[in-house]
Amino acid sequence: MRLAFRELLLAFRRAPLLGVLGVVTIAFSLFAFGLFGLVSLNVRSALREVEDRVEIRAFLHEGVSDDEARALLRSMAAVPAVAEVGYVSPDSALQRARSELQEFRDVMDGAFLPGSVELRLREGQRDPASVAAVSKRLEAFPIVEEVRYGREWVEKLYRLQEIAALAGTALGGVFALVAVIIIGSTIRVSILARTREIEIMRLVGATNGFVRLPYLLDGAIKGLLGGVTAVALTWTVQQLVNGMLMATHFFSGSQIAGGIAAGGLLGLIVSWLSVGRHLKGVWRD
């Protein structure tokens, strides 16, 4: 192992530019992937925020007592898809309207507003079908006069989410593939530059493992460094966007660690495959 590190250092000293270039290339390919990930992450979280506002409101008939309303609440709270329920009595509805619509205060004197029940659905249960199903249940109660949930709006949101998920998967796949190809060729170049060394090592009786180790370390370290650089670049961009455009989310700690580890692992695997090809032949002529 110590020897392998020495070999690695020697290789870097001999061709520092090649080493740096390798790390930079890997960093930028992962950076592109990271930027894409950042965009997709933020689109998703924005959509989820919007989705959080999906609610179903059931307006009750005039004269429905608070007790009747509460019975309705209890039975709806037992529905699995429902996350929370709330009751707005006719009085509080009026108060809310007064405070929210100051300009129309006068009009509202002596006015009547129906009591209503508000439902929020659990995450994952906010698709058009689930929303419709829950509102059907509400409509079944005799005390309910009308159910509203903005059907069109829910359907559009749902479509948007589907498109975002599909585009995310497709683009993410392409970016990941590009990163793999670039990292692969970068490491191949550094191994090709040392073909002669591999030949000589084999010639003097080095085992395959011994030959491989420095290259595996090289690939893994380049991948890790590239990953760290890519995270730093992505973070910088995110900070700039935060400062100049809008507040955005960054990756979680485990996502960052996973990304860097993936870079290292990728470097390792590609090195393994590349050096394997060179372990076959020894004499060039």
Place this chain on the structure above:
Amino acid sequence: MPGIVRVSDVSKEYPRSGFALRDVSFELQKGEFAFLVGHSGAGKSTLLRLLSMAERPTAGDVRISGYSSATIRDREIPQLRRRLGIIFQDYRLLPDRTAAQNVAFVLEVTGASASVITSRVTKLLTQVGLGDRLDAYPHELSGGEQQRVAIARALANEPFLLLADEPTGNLDDRATHAIYLLLREINARGTAVLMATHDVAMILRSGHRFLELSKGELVYDGTDLARLQADMRGKR
């Protein structure tokens, strides 16, 4: 006396270029010095590759130091190589390492300790006459000196057999002779030498056994120098 190398009915055929060797058989004894002659493409390098197990024969069997080409496993090949010394026309030194580091490399591969390596490297390079050039890089050395470093490297693991693939092909007459004398000296200490060469004059001077390859076939194995002279003239 048991042979250290036994080549039995060995053929090597390449998918594109056809037969490089055909039905070659010979033995090498412990401590022997033999030449391998023949024109370019006669199969000399192929034969040496087979002996180092860099390739396997298409037919026949190569036995070397208890290993057989038919049964040797991939992971046993490094073990065999450590008991062989191999040198080439183009030296094959690592350009970014000094003479001493090039030799030390072989010992590091086998896991020798640092102190053993240092003293052994100095001894080896002194033996080949480069005791004062330990820290020279290959490009600072003449061709003959580079080949000496390669020889020191080949000797590092005390091989029982030294395979030399036209080691003097790039050298002038004086350097060639010096390398030849060095190989003789190594041979005198007990290492068998099989040396491929174009240099008929060298063989004539030495009087050693020579194996003559022509178009992949072993056409002569012996010490009849008159025959060698006639053959090489005839083909030119």
